[in-house]
Amino acid sequence: MATLKRVVLIGYRGSGKSTLGKYLQTDLSWEYICTDTLIQKRVGKSIIEIVAEKGWQNFREIETQIISGLSSRGQCIIDCGGGIIEHPPNMVYLKNQSLVVWVNAELEDILDRLRKDQTRPHISEHSWEKDLITHYHRREDLYRRYSHLDLNTSRLSVEECAELIRDALGNSFPK
Numbered sequence: 001m002a003t004l005k006r007v008v009l010i011g012y013r014g015s016g017k018s019t020l021g022k023y024l025q026t027d028l029s030w031e032y033i034c035t036d037t038l039i040q041k042r043v044g045k046s047i048i049e050i051v052a053e054k055g056w057q058n059f060r061e062i063e064t065q066i067i068s069g070l071s072s073r074g075q076c077i078i079d080c081g082g083g084i085i086e087h088p089p090n091m092v093y094l095k096n097q098s099l100v101v102w103v104n105a106e107l108e109d110i111l112d113r114l115r116k117d118q119t120r121p122h123i124s125e126h127s128w129e130k131d132l133i134t135h136y137h138r139r140e141d142l143y144r145r146y147s148h149l150d151l152n153t154s155r156l157s158v159e160e161c162a163e164l165i166r167d168a169l170g171n172s173f174p175k
Contacts, residue, residue, distance in 0.1 A: 101147060
């Protein structure tokens with residue numbers, strides 16, 4: 001089995017990926033990479049502006065370009081946008097020599113966290129709450145399918161999540 005070189009964090013917006021990723025950066029002494037930040041730097045606009053001007057399809061195309069460029073990186077934590085799993089080639093790039101962690105949370109906790117953060121674009125034309133609930137449930141099976149490890153941040157602290165990730169990195173792990 002190949003050595004795991006990366007930790008890839010997937011999960012719905014507001015689940016705690018960024019918090020866990022930044023903690024792991026210090027805990028593992030690995031580089032922290034946020035795909036949404038890389039997209040914003042490349043385009044020179046916020047995600048809300050990119051989606052408003054060019055749509056989600058364009059955003060996903062840029063995201064795939066970014067992901068393909070990260071496929072050879074080693075010893076890093078990659079914090080992915082919530083919809084990364086909706087384009088299967090992204091997961092082909094990301095799963096290679098990576099521990100893919102589904103950072104999960106209870107829907108009510110995600111709703112509470114996102115009520116405080118209005119900087120995220122809607123995924124569709126519905127109200128943000130209806131939008132969130134619909135896409136959360138639609139994506140659950142995809143997160144489950146692509147992940148090696150499921151960590152629920154509603155039940156586990158960031159320290160407990162990091163410990164489970166360290167344990168998984170130290171053990172044989174399926175591709």
